[in-house]
Amino acid sequence: MSQMTYLGAIGAAQLEAMQADERVIIFGEDVEANVYGTTGAGKSRQAEGDFLQLFGRDRIRNTPISEEVMVGAAAGAAMTGLRPIVDLSYSSFLYLAMDQFVNQVAKNRYMFGGQASLPVVFRSAMFYGLSTGAHHSDRPYPMFMNVPGLKIIAPATPSDAKGLLRAAIDSDDPVLSFEAVPLWGSKEEVDDGEYRIPLGVARTAREGEDVTVVAISGAVPEALAAAEALGDEGISVEVIDPRTLVPLDTEAILRSVRRTGRLVVADPAHRTCGAAAEVSALVAELAFDALRAPIARVTTPDMQIPFSPALERQLYPTRETIADAVRGVCGRSREEAMA
Amino acid sequence: MSQMTYLGAIGAAQLEAMQADERVIIFGEDVEANVYGTTGAGKSRQAEGDFLQLFGRDRIRNTPISEEVMVGAAAGAAMTGLRPIVDLSYSSFLYLAMDQFVNQVAKNRYMFGGQASLPVVFRSAMFYGLSTGAHHSDRPYPMFMNVPGLKIIAPATPSDAKGLLRAAIDSDDPVLSFEAVPLWGSKEEVDDGEYRIPLGVARTAREGEDVTVVAISGAVPEALAAAEALGDEGISVEVIDPRTLVPLDTEAILRSVRRTGRLVVADPAHRTCGAAAEVSALVAELAFDALRAPIARVTTPDMQIPFSPALERQLYPTRETIADAVRGVCGRSREEAMA
Amino acid sequence: MKLTNEELLEMQRRMLRIRLFDERASKMVKRGQIPGTVHTSVGQEAQVVGACMAVRADDYMTGNHRSHGHPIGKGSALGPLMAELLGKATGICQGKGGSLHLADFAVGSLGESGIVGSSIPIAAGAALSSKLLAQDRVALAFFGDGAANQGGLYEAMNLAGIWRLPVVFLCENNQYALSTPAATVTSGRIADRAHGFDIPGVRVDDGQDVLAVHDAVREAADRARRGEGPSLVEVMTYRFHEHSEGLRLSTDYRDAAERDAWLARDPITLFRERLLADGVAAAEALDALEAEVADEVEAAARFALESPLPEPEVAFADLYTDPSAAEVAA
Amino acid sequence: MKLTNEELLEMQRRMLRIRLFDERASKMVKRGQIPGTVHTSVGQEAQVVGACMAVRADDYMTGNHRSHGHPIGKGSALGPLMAELLGKATGICQGKGGSLHLADFAVGSLGESGIVGSSIPIAAGAALSSKLLAQDRVALAFFGDGAANQGGLYEAMNLAGIWRLPVVFLCENNQYALSTPAATVTSGRIADRAHGFDIPGVRVDDGQDVLAVHDAVREAADRARRGEGPSLVEVMTYRFHEHSEGLRLSTDYRDAAERDAWLARDPITLFRERLLADGVAAAEALDALEAEVADEVEAAARFALESPLPEPEVAFADLYTDPSAAEVAA
């Protein structure tokens, strides 16, 4: 075990996978220079973790700014023997390759009756809350969740980042990895050895009795902080981090809600047709009888992301808004809680 | 009033709008020849409704097969004085222009602090259930519902098609129109005069007491047929057709569920993060106390669309699967109902 | 390039296969035996076969909606293709793909695409595999004149150019995209567009001549295999049928005189005459070849018609390799 | 093209504005006064101003992430731009856009785009409006060498080509896209890529010479205004700063000798020398001009710093024109 950041864990998983299998290659814009620091512990050319030096230009490939062909070529390469990791940097750039994602990556295996398999990982980072403006702040995983054939991971901790990304690279199906930039610097003890966290298995980040909070990606630490604060108020909160959005560990969510009878979903994506909507709908359909209160969603409202911190700050789920929602479903006003 | 098909109504709305305002232009692939029959009553060059003859090549423009620039150019034109209608033919082609939709069409007005307005309509047709295979059968409105800044209409009847499309063309905001090909041939009496159906106002397609079915697009006639059949079993079904998906008439849905206490959502889109998930989540949050049963979703499962009718037929919501779901939330098995 | 007599006859055989297969499919659409529609390569056989026979059996290939010719040209067995058009369990894609999405990995066919232009990047990726895994394979990407206005083509040409990927970009310029004349929506000459990407771009003006096509593509493929990178080959041709079977447009978007002139240059008739003139085969042998192919197509049709439909649960398989994920999805 | 002395001095003024504005912004990033980052046009002023002054004040313009130079070059007032960088209520976009998304419709600026290449189609659309509404306006689309590998550019060139839209595609080739040398990811010469689309494609080799840029763009704009369609102008230049302010890469992706050679050719110094040599203005006048611009920039900075932040509820306005829709969304 050693202390590792979320970003370091992302690098570590890729390092392991590159060393374990020659067919794994990485390509993307500015990956040679490791501009985003996501393929190594350090940025120095000399440090261990400098992928270009370790693996050479055949396997670490700078691409032109051509997202459509990056994604399509990765699909074609995956169908013919390589196992590419594509670094798409910002999640807001995925739209440029949407046709390739939906019509090729997600459909080819199915359409061709199983002739193809597509072992490929598409990594992208969600830069939100950082004053990068509307063109760089999206959290677009819900639209990909609506596309059958893709798997989607959204790790919230360094350990999960390493284990899920490694499992994603091992997967013979296409996986999109949505990484939360607000979490890049978070640290914890991480197993230095090789391990995988199976896709589709949620993590109970905190156990509790009164209410279940399903929290996604950057909302997980906020939910935990809310749970901590609510504990002092006498509300016992269980926090479930699905980690994988497709396939989603529906059972784990239902099990928790059947016990607590209450659900809040904290999701940094936009509200309408977001991940929170899906979790809510699953529970309203499959654990209705256990529900003792309305299901509350704490999401980013259906607004684009403004640049000014004075405007942006208020938009994402925070420990305060999550705690308020929990109080709400527990039938308590904030005033009562404070009293 | 006269008998009009859904497809004819789409043509009629465009004809009216083209005649009313010179700034309205239509462009798209093969629009000169009216290959899809969506810009006129007939396909003949001589018949009234032949737009090329009526309006000329300046205003009816064949484009190259270049969806990205079609959508982007429409946005640019809308920002500078034109009011384009873009015919994108199949909804499955929208992905090619996803960046333009999300990053330009939806964001420009907001990002630029209101300097721009984008009066533009993007029409596309959902060819599902017609053995067109995975590349031509998508119903992708949910992913666009997750994009703030777009308005979305999904008419289910000829009257609504005409009135909503006209309102969309009049709107100073970008509107996506998802038209259901399975409904193209459906007919009813339609007002020949100019009228608009305001965006964001649902239609109660059938009144009932026991259960609310919110049905979208091609699921509306199926829901009505189910309601008819269920009436004979003594279950009184209210069918709500939102017609506009963004903005969604949440109040109409809540009002109905508060009365009936039960909700089924019938939605031809894929299940996860679909429109049905959103409707369910809204109700589970805002009308929970009225709910007397789980909320059931009847959607297309999270599978791509297979070609063979033997495989495809079973995938979409039908009167039977909707009726079953209604029986389910009313606590009755099909056997009971039949007895 | 000098071809053996066997190779020349194989060309004719494959052109005939495409012709008869597509004519048979056309009939089956009319009879309601094929769900949806099909897009035939009738008239374009020389362009397809000339290209396919200029590459190796194990080379990669991607295609488009005009989809049967490519796998047939590449050597696919006809039965599973025809069964696929009928949505049968024995179809090459188990009935899941249909006419628009044929794929036959056994002959390097990585998939026809219903989305215009969308399979071109796939070919670039296959070429990357070939290069990095030292497979010595070329990727042949078929697309139409209409697709030549999709941006993805230029991204792919650029990527293949800088990485010297073994790709042959093959533009089937049949001069129309559905009802739209290429001349009205295409600025400049398609072949010339390669030059700005520092890629050879050649145009085969007589795409009805299977050998002309073959030679141009062979040169491009050889170059690619030598590690010198991609090429663009534009082939001028014409489709003899309507855009798709059953489609009827009131507009006469194709000039009658133009159509007649092209119809008079049937690639199969032309090549037959050449084979006769060059003494490659006698008329009887060529007749026999035609009869053989006719039988083969008939057998494929029978196979397809007699095959069972897939069981409904097949719809729920093959979304993921991982069955547990599929279960969750269903 | 013969320019008046006033025009020549206005060029120098605008180059100075960009330089001093960007240097000021750079400082404000370091001081933490600007949230996020900015991308300066320092070193590229000639390329920006030469192009902007070759079109009319009412012509349309779109840009990219290297975003301040374009509106300044086009004549925007500096205060609202600077305030926007600081996310202030008085910003040109009310603080909603920030550095990456400046737009100033008053000077024809339809928006800078944070998405590389994404604003090019917008320019084509504006040109369509100009044509159909007989506005007699040209659309000038700025983008980088990196953006030249985005497929949308080719779709836009083709569309503008067939519709003879008045667009000037202006590629700012500063030879790098972030850390990536254009030479390693660009097959062929960018200017040449226009030829395959039957569009003039010219390269201005000395993009540090504001007049050379001006003349090339002027020719393209005149042609566009005459109804003869689009052109591509590629300008060779160099950015003097890092890709964005505050970014520090350990890799030395730019050769020191190369950098020194370019830094020695400062477009503003070069033009000053020329103005002196040609007797357009005396040194004192040019010094006064510099001082004037420095004051202007200082005033803009003060305005920005002193302006209030927007009220939080501003975040919930302007998504739709229609306030009722916005309410539903919020």
Ligand SMILES: Cc1ncc(C[n+]2csc(CCOP(=O)(O)OP(=O)(O)O)c2C)c(N)n1
């Ligand atoms: C992205 C996309 N846009 C539009 C279509 C509809 N469509 C199918 S085939 C076709 C014409 C294609 O023309 P071309 O590429 O020249 O091929 P051809 O049919 O002439 O062989 C069109 C517009 C599509 N399938 N995909």
Ligand SMILES: Cc1ncc(C[n+]2csc(CCOP(=O)(O)OP(=O)(O)O)c2C)c(N)n1
């Ligand atoms: C679609 C997209 N891909 C990647 C990026 C990240 N990015 C921002 S600027 C840049 C380099 C752009 O290079 P170029 O177009 O040459 O402009 P320059 O910065 O050199 O002026 C990249 C890769 C982006 N903003 N948008």
Ligand SMILES: [Mg+2]
């Ligand atoms: Mg064609």
Ligand SMILES: [Mg+2]
């Ligand atoms: Mg550059």
